[in-house]
Amino acid sequence: MTNTSADTSVPVEALCRTARRTLAVEAVGDTADLGPDSRLDELGVDSLALAEIMVELEEDLSVLLELRPDARLETIRDLSRALHVIGRLPDRERDAP
């Protein structure tokens, strides 16, 4: 699957940055080498971690995201392709420190 619109795509680089920071908290392994081809199962990404990456990425990009329900999710790149922007975060959220 590929992003069909540049307006709703999620840059894989941004996802990598957010995922590195988020998964580093778990300290399950070295995330410094995390890249587009890193496998989610090897990174220990379960549903909670995936939800966390999504809310953190929303915060980082000041957007609301949606995961395509039928997407293949094996690598970070897959996740990047499966996510798409559906709106902006409300002002109150974006203004928060």
Add this chain to the structure above:
Amino acid sequence: MNVTDEDGHHSWPYLVGLAEAVRARLAAAGGSAVIAPVLTGGQLVTVLLATRDLACPVVLVGPAVDPPVTATRPARWLVVDPAEGTVTVGPGGPVTGGPATAVGGGLWVLSSGTTGQPVASRWDWPTLTRGADWGRGAGERWAIGYVPYGFAGVHATCQALGRAGGIEFVRPEQLSGDPCLPPLDVVAGTPSFWRMAAIRARRGAGPPRAVGTASTGGEPVDAALLGTIRTTFHPRRIKQIFATTEFGPIATIDDGLPGLPAASCRRRAVDGPAYAVRGDRLVVSPGPGRPYRETGDLVRVDGDRIHVLGRRGTLINVGGHKVDPAVVTRVLQEHPRVLAARAYGVPSQLLGSVVAAEVVVSGPAGPATVAELKRYARRRLTPPESPRRIRLTEDLAVAPSGKVSTVE
């Protein structure tokens, strides 16, 4: 006696004169119920003075309530404007809708509606006033941080009117910063009020005011909060008031420890209430011979103390796991650098909700602080309870009730 609020200073003769004018207008209008919108402490004092011991119901409402719909369905109701001292007559005939019907004399106070629609509870005047002659106190200076239209604010104000020579209705930042302000004998506010007051005092805008008795209630109180109050304001005594709008004061604890003593379960003072634990719920019997009823508070018994964790109905559903935001908040606030925190749910496409938190910390803060707090939370909480997003903030969002908000 004088009263200070956000509108300034009000002398006792001025407030009494205003109240007497309102009372005369109420008598002349002859309504069957009185509705009193109150926004400030001075307005509350005016309404209390004007309506004390009236035979008809007096309904106190705050800023976000539509009085005739929410509170009462009287045939002819009067609306007091306590700022101007005026009285207007509402339309005749029954008012349809609304969850409560006010009948009988006394003061009707709406709950904060933490877990849903605000509920109106009736308080008779002797219970509220204890027969005190208001305005002739011995000179104590009281500060009240509760909102003036909730039960805690009304209860504290009635006590202050019977004992104090001066009452200040304050915001948290007014407990520090001006070395010329007089010491306070009693300060009463929610735990959120005290946390925010401590944060402001620690930011160094000026010295904290001297406090004799620090009184707090309306939200769960933990050891971290008691420590924060002690180290910031150095009160001689800390009083925890366990109360609800429906049942009134249930217990007052001043032994310096968080929670209710388990040994006092089912014990009551003469004619007073008694509390007990049923499962994970706090139940209260309002008086001798009266059955125990749920307060809506979730509790945990830990050794010889009963800790109130939060309100039923505010749980966050994380992929089917019910998470109590009060538990998350308490754990975060036990971190040595956390001055205040609040946890709440944020929508998640994958899990329905996940837990997020806003945190006020001492000292420098940045991304490393967030990571440190997340790691700390994961050591202390289950995976569904662990905050998935932590924001560092300067202040916490506080609901109009004066309690910390449990929604984003």
